[in-house]
Amino acid sequence: MKVFGICASPRNGTTQYVLSEALNKLSGHDIETVMFSCQGKDIKHCMHCDYCLENKKCIIQDDMDEVYKNLNEADGIILATPVQSGSVSSYLSAIMDRTxxxxxxxxxxxxxxxxMSIAVxxxxxxxxxFAHLSNIAYFIIHGIIPVSGGPFGSNLGAxxxxxxxIDEIKNDGYGMESLDRTLNEFENFLNKYI
Ligand SMILES: Cc1cc2nc3c(=O)[nH]c(=O)nc-3n(C[C@H](O)[C@H](O)[C@H](O)COP(=O)(O)O)c2cc1C
Known part of the structure; x- marks a missing residue:
């Protein structure tokens, strides 16, 4: 079982901290994990040139190659984003388009x-x-099965x-609980459907 986590922050900050926590917990359960951090990465926007439709690959050569490879190999995908302007980061929006x-x-x-979705x-x-709903819409559009931790704290994700x-997010007990609950369901779904 392999889980690929995308940290869609432009820096190594709070989102990366919680995604690392999540992936460490999964590793402890014998799940292989890979993280892609957007910090310092070159991820260009989709130009809608339609080159990919004709040639079965993207015309842009940048760090998306690493994302393509890992999405391809993953059984589970975690989209972890800082909330920016009330939704996902521009990095994550570009990654979604480029897939x-x-x-x-x-x-x-x-x-x-x-x-599963993590929003910080x-x-x-x-x-x-709103960030969760953007991630969940992406999942549904692409046939990915979205999970949450359920009602009472993690309705749409963590x-x-x-x-x-980072000091404050470590003390966000409610957030950490929502992460545990969502991870628990994520693992249940991985075990049941993969
Ligand atoms: C351009 C920009 C827009 C932001 N917009 C929001 C927002 O709409 N809502 C919010 O709660 N926080 C917003 N933030 C704050 C970040 O979500 C917050 O600082 C988060 O912890 C950053 O994650 P990181 O430490 O992983 O980069 C914004 C930050 C930036 C840089």
């Missing part, structure tokens, strides 16, 4: 994988749910209030 090239190769490539906002209610500080 069009994967489906140009094989329409079913992402179908049946399991997906500087504000307590800064748009974490939600954090970082107050823009």
């Amino acid at each position: 069009r090239a994967l489906e140009a190769v094989d329409y079913n490539l992402l179908r049946g994988k399991i997906g 906002g500087g504000d307590r209610t800064g748009g974490q749910d 939600s954090f209030w970082s107050q823009d500080s």
Whole structure:
């Protein structure tokens, strides 16, 4: 079983901290994990040139190659994003668009994988749910099975209030609980459907 986590922050900050925690917990259960951090990465925007539809690969040569490879190999996908302007980061938005090239190769490539969302906002209610819904819409569009930790705290995924500080996010007990609950369900789905 392999889980691929994308940290969609442009820096090594609070989102990377919680994604690392999540992946460490999964590793402890004999699940292979790989993290891609967007920090310092070159991820260009989709130009809608349609080159991928004709040629079965993206015309842009940049760090998406690492993302393509790992998405292809993963059984489970974690999209971890800082909340930016009330939704996902621009890095994550670009990554989502660029996976069009994967489906140009094989329409079913992402179908049946399991997906979960982590959203980290500087504000307590800064748009974490909108970020989750963006991730969940992406999952549904691409046939990825979305999981949450269920009602009473993690309705759409793991939600954090970082107050823009790693020390503060470590103390976000409610957020950590939402992470545990979502991870638990994520593992249940991996075991049941993969
Ligand atoms: C451009 C930008 C936009 C942001 N917009 C929001 C927002 O809409 N809501 C929110 O709660 N926090 C917002 N933040 C704060 C970040 O979500 C918060 O600091 C988060 O912890 C950053 O994650 P990181 O430490 O992994 O980079 C924004 C930060 C930036 C840089």
